[in-house]
Amino acid sequence: MRCFATAAAGSEAVAAEEVAGLGLSSIERVPGGVAFAAETSELYRALLWLRSVNRLLVEMGRFNAFTHDRLYAGVKRIAWEEWLDPDATLAVDVQLTGDNRWVQHSGFTVLRVKDAICDRLREATGRRPSIDKRHPAVRVHARVHANRAAVYLDASGEPLFKRGWRVADHPAPLRETLAAAILWLTGWRGERPLFDPLCGSGTLLIEAALIGARIAPGLASGRSFACQRWRTFDSGAWEQAVAAARGEIDLNRCPAIAGSDHDPAAVAATRANAKAAGVGEVVQVAVAEIGAATPPPGPATLITNPPYGERIGEKEGLAALYADLGHLLKAHCVGWDAFVLSGDRDLTRHLHLSANRRFPLRNGPIDCRLLHYEVR
């Protein structure tokens, strides 16, 4: 099967390295994700283990489409009856890029793709799926670039950043998949302590603990995957992949993962989330102002996501916070590597440190840089 893992801008290289790390082949990195080849059991492993990707898609067909009739015919040629239960609910979405002058209304394009799938299933089985845009059992994505269409079945269902561990919220959480990509970019692989003095709801700490304890992110309870509802679902291969992943878990391998935040509600959220993720024992958090934060014994790695003044807090009040973070690094973290996700260059100047490296990343709508400081 040809598969495609979608990744946020800036995370594609991480996704490609993760895919390669699973031993998968024919990897091709493109803007927005990574294509690769996988057998069924490898697809299941990818679903369970990939940390930085948002969706995993299986390519069903690729063809020229320069009219809606061509698109309809191309989608209808796919043997949907082999993959889909006609009684399952379905949603279709279409992404249009390049010069698609033949498309006047994207809504009509969605309709033609949906009709082609439903007509094929009705002709083959006598039944047709009903549409559920919000909580479908299966999702089809069609990407039309100029006159070329590619059609995918979404193996993930709910996007993969929905790990199932977020039981307590925060006004400005990082996406779990972005936190995992950040951790990967820092080079932290669970071999030394990690600290986040602005931990919020604990996304970086929890994703780190999952890495440190070799917990596959897809194992979280309460999570299921769309491919489990496909006709081709191989429950034996799935159980094997799950059992192998469970066998890898080792909380004792995880180094100290510590954090703090001045907001008691954020600290409580981190505790609740860490417990739900199965890493409550290894994530240690405390309520503390940044100026009074107590890092674990080092050398360790500090990774943090301070407020930028875009979503919570106002920019003017934040200069002092960045200065305090810079002071914490210089006073307590000599010999450490520190990584700060910055959405605002004016604010990071107040750290009074010069960055060794910068990784461009996108945090939702915000263009960010992950800045690396070697504190010497």
Ligand SMILES: C[S@@+](CC[C@H](N)C(=O)[O-])C[C@H]1O[C@@H](n2cnc3c(N)ncnc32)[C@H](O)[C@@H]1O
């Ligand atoms: C952008 S949020 C971090 C979100 C976190 N990465 C997550 O995924 O939930 C920044 C955090 O910094 C905390 N914070 C702001 N000023 C602080 C200060 N002076 N001392 C300690 N924590 C502070 C806020 O309470 C907030 O939880």
